[in-house]
Amino acid sequence: MSYQFSLDDVSYLTGAAAEIAEVGRLPLTGASYLADVRTARELLGERAGAVLETVLLRRRASAKVDDPDRWLFTDAAVQQATPAAVARRRAARFAGRDVHDVTCSVGVDLAALAEVAGRCLGSDLDPVRLAMAAHNCPGVALALADALHPVSRDAAVFADPGRRDAAGRRRWRPADFTPPLDELAQTYRGRDLAVKCAPGIDFADVPWAGEVEIVSLDGQVREACLWRGSFATVARRATVLRTSGPQWTITDAEPDDCPVRPPGExxxxxxxxxxxxxxxxxxxxxxxxxxxxxxxxxxxxxxxxxxxxxxxxxxxxxxxxxxxxxxxxxxxxxxxxxxxxxxxxxxxxxxxxxxxxxxxxxxxxxxxxxxxxxxxxxxxxxx
Missing domain, CATH: 3.30.2130 (VC0802-like)
Known part of the structure; x- marks a missing residue:
């Protein structure tokens, strides 16, 4: 069971850079973990749990965000976080637009959107994650709100529905996401919408998506993004990203006339x-x-x-x-x-x-x- 942060924890952590850095110097390996926990408790008392979890989550998030040592996370947020290269690529399609991230969590995608958007709003139902987002995305407007009860008008909408249950198990049916995909699409009908999903989603389950974009990073397929409204310019798109080297995209608008042929070289x-x-x-x-x-x-x-x-x-x-x-x-x-x-x-x-x-x-x-x-x-x- 992962550590459950409170609002009081978040308030403490936002001003505890020195304490977090001190615990961050502990190895926290399998062999040293119990001794390191004792050390952290001697240093920090009842605050040790929140600091230890923050150090461990930041280490795990190093593959997701560029500067994890300034971020606050929950375990679920790290699991679902988009790698920075993918988040920036997706955010580029919102450039210059007013955008509302209706499931902003701790703000990983929100931070990428805020770099390119006109005006940017983030909202979430969880006050703890929203408090973390306020720390992670300074200057971005935030609201405590249910994604299925809009608090914005006209702005383009981005959503990353929760895909794990309370026990951390993955949920595969779009109707079981939080919020459910069809309800999300209905709530924002008439609005330009982008929804991040797992790449294994059955395209037949999301007939409202005008465009399905599959994104890979360094050879690993990372996500499907469902685009609707003016965002949807083709039916299917594949985007291939590299941390170093060429990046490219291909769509179903291109020719598909290739032969079946004997093996070449x-x-x-x-x-x-x-x-x-x-x-x-x-x-x-x-x-x-x-x-x-x-x-x-x-x-x-x-x-x-x-x-x-x-x-x-x-x-x-x-x-x-x-x-x-x-x-x-x-x-x-x-x-x-x-x-x-x-x-x-x-x-x-x-x-x-x-x-x-x-x-x-x-x-x-x-x-x-x-x-x-x-x-x-x-x-x-x-x-």
């Missing part, structure tokens, strides 16, 4: 945002690639896109475990990465059965072409 596994958004053919058409099979997301061609990790084909043929084992033995392979689409193969169970020994390292792509299970032995390269 390379296999390309499109970014997960492209696959989840259903834009594999559009991505292939953009880069002159073809599909190995019209129902499988692996693409092939003689020149992969630049700036990606692609797989140069060394050899390929009909897949069976026996034939793959023999081929890898001939190549003296001792380490193998296994990628699978379209076949019922568990890489973690297959790998030890291959009985590898040698110095070489390869990537194996297992898929089917038509009804034929096929194995590609490849060299993974950064293009």
């Amino acid at each position: 390379w296999i390309v596994d499109p970014d997960g945002a492209v696959v989840r958004a259903g834009l594999v053919r559009h991505y292939a058409a953009r880069h002159g690639l073809g599909q190995l099979d019209e129902r499988i997301a692996y693409l092939s061609g003689d020149a992969p896109p630049s700036g990606i990790r692609a797989f140069r084909i060394l050899e390929h043929g009909h897949y069976s475990e026996k034939s793959l084992r023999a081929a890898l033995r001939l190549l003296h392979v001792g380490r193998v990465e296994i990628l699978v689409r379209g076949l019922d193969v568990d890489p973690n169970k297959l790998r030890p059965r291959l009985r590898l020994s040698g110095d070489a390292e390869v990537s194996v792509v297992l898929t089917r072409i038509g009804r034929t299970p096929t194995a590609f032995i490849c060299s993974a390269e950064r293009t």
Whole structure:
């Protein structure tokens, strides 16, 4: 059970930078934790719990916000917080607009919106999280309000509904979100609206969304954002972000005329945002690639896109475990990465059965072409 902050805790923490820094110097590892808790209690007495939790949450939030040591969080807020790069990318679509974040929590998305918006308002039902938002987002107007009872007019609306129950378990049905998605959409009918959701949401459950954008960061799919009103300019969009390197987007407004073709020199596994958004053919058409099979997301061609990790084909043929084992033995392979689409193969169970020994390292792509299970032995390269 995570620590439950009170308003009194928040008031104390906003002026306790020195105390938090002192506890922050403790290792707080599994081996030292009990001793470190005793030390914190000796230093801070009844305030130790709030400070310890704040230190631990800030450490966890280092992948979410740029400067976690100035932030106050709850456990749930850290779990649901958007990585800063994703929040800034989404906020850019609100640039110059008046915006109301109707589920602002501790203010992670609100801070990104406030950097680019005209006027900005944040509201939440939880007074503790709202007090934290006041600390985290100085100068931004805040209101204690239910997202389903609007306290703004005309402003574009952003929402990030809660997707965990009281025990911290994920909820997958949009009707079980807090607030429920359909009620949220109905409440703000006629308003430009953006709703952050988990990327696994079933698009059929949100027919009111004019545009669904899937966003990945450094190869990991992070969120789906549902856009409505003037925000929605295409039906589907994939946005691929990198902490370093090129960032790009692709939409269903682009051509999708790609062929099904025999294997070329390379296999390309499109970014997960492209696959989840259903834009594999559009991505292939953009880069002159073809599909190995019209129902499988692996693409092939003689020149992969630049700036990606692609797989140069060394050899390929009909897949069976026996034939793959023999081929890898001939190549003296001792380490193998296994990628699978379209076949019922568990890489973690297959790998030890291959009985590898040698110095070489390869990537194996297992898929089917038509009804034929096929194995590609490849060299993974950064293009």
